[in-house]
Amino acid sequence: MKFTIQKDRLVESVQDVLKAVSSRTTIPILTGIKIVASDEGVSLTGSDSDISIESFIPKEDGDLEIVTIDRPGSIVLQARFFSEIVKKLPMSTVEIEVQNQYLTIIRSGKAEFNLNGLDASEYPLLPQIEEHHAFQIPTDLLKNLIRQTVFAVSTSETRPILTGVNWNVSGGELICTATDSHRLALRKAKLDISEDSSYNVVIPGKSLTELSKILDDHQELVDIVITETQVLFKTKNVLFFSRLLDGNYPDTNRLIPQESKTNLIVNTKEFLQAIDRASLLAREGRNNVVKLSASASESIEISSNSPEIGKVVETVNAEQIEGEDLKISFSPKYMLDALKVLEGEDIHVSFTGAMRPFLIRTPNDDSIVQLILPVRTY
Known part of the structure; x- marks a missing residue:
């Protein structure tokens, strides 16, 4: 096997397939990347038997020549060393040649590396999937x-x-x-x-x-x-x-409450930042909770209390509060994770009681729902 390839395309493909390579595999050859050069281009494969990734680099992309194949063939090279080497090569093109006994020579500019390769036919085959159900x-x-x-x-x-x-x-x-x-x-x-x-x-x-x-x-x-x-x-x-x-x-489905007793609509950013601040004192010890209390007076109180350190109380103005007064405790991490993935200026939080799961959504959009179980505090 012998081919010359644009370095940046090779690095990109190596980084992609590397995500599937594990150093803790029981099958030694899977610590390598399989490289196959054919008349169409070069394909790289990485696998840990749970995930397999194959990245293909075509000979040409539009008018740009990316790969020149001198001799088709295949080889498996140690992923860790190969990925570090190609990243640090000096020139914009790389030549890879496999000689006898799977000895692989990697050349770029004045740099030349010799790597011991493995027989690619020993590498497990990718799953064969019929694609008519795509x-x-x-x-x-x-x-x-x-x-x-x-x-x-x-x-x-x-x-x-x-x-x-x-x-x-x-x-x-x-x-x-x-x-x-x-x-x-x-x-x-x-x-x-x-x-x-x-x-x-x-x-x-x-x-x-x-x-x-x-x-x-x-x-x-x-x-x-x-x-x-x-x-x-x-x-x-x-x-x-x-x-x-x-x-x-x-x-x-049965976990998601169908009715609610207290509903809030609040600005996402203000709510997120207030909970983030309250969580500064909630991180210590076992007391990793933030408390929320809401009453019909249109404001929400976010608080956290850590006996050894101190406490924080902050009021957040709600755009709307409906229903019963409420006091509830929850994990600030779970709440922050949920708020960060919601899109939109406002969020709608619906509660069905202090010990029941509550829902976080974007108003008038049911395509995304976040549910959190409260924390029991005495």
Whole structure:
């Protein structure tokens, strides 16, 4: 194998596939990146057997020549060393040549590296997925769906199913739900898909986080193919495979209260900043809670009390308060996480009592719902 390639395109592809490479794998060859040069261009693959990413660099992009292939072939190179080397090469082009015994020479300007490679035929094959069940989502919407839900997945392995986001497609709509059993994030989106297509799968939160880092901010469509065990996200030059989590996702619909006793509409930024300030004293010790009290006098009191350190009280003007007086305590981290992903100047918070879950939404928009369980304080 021998080819010459534009360094910046190689670095970009290496960074993408590196997101799937784990140093803690039980299969030694998976600590490497597989490189295949063919007449069409160069493809790089990284995998940790949960996530697999393939990035393709075409020979030409418009009028620009990116790769010159002298001899097609393949090799697996140690990901950690290869990625560091290509980043630091001196010139704008890189030549990679594989000689006998998988010895690989990387040249750029006056720099020359010799790396010991591995036989690419030993590298596990990517899942074979038939693509006739694909649907499409614009890239920017997909990034939002991930951003507005993935933060609420569980980080504990005691219930593995909760470490993923539930994707439920039915009636031409996608509903993404994440919960760690203390809070819940839900986001709906209409899809351009036939009404009778239906899927109900759980995608690991880690996979979605890594996918989001690879996606560019643009309007292009991402093809999504779901099978029984795998999901494939396909963009112009990247294939992103992830395994699905086994098991049934809990029915979260019954957690969402249908009625409310107290409703607030408040400026998102003011509310977020007041809770952020109150959380400064709430971080210490076990007393990691912020209290909110609301009465019909059109103002909300946010407070936090840490006996060893001190206390903070702040009044926030509400644009609207309806219903019963209320005192409630909650985790400031959960509240801040939820507020940061809501879009819009104002938020609508609905409570059904001091010990019942409460909902945070944007007024007149039910496509995104955040739910938080209060903290019991005595």
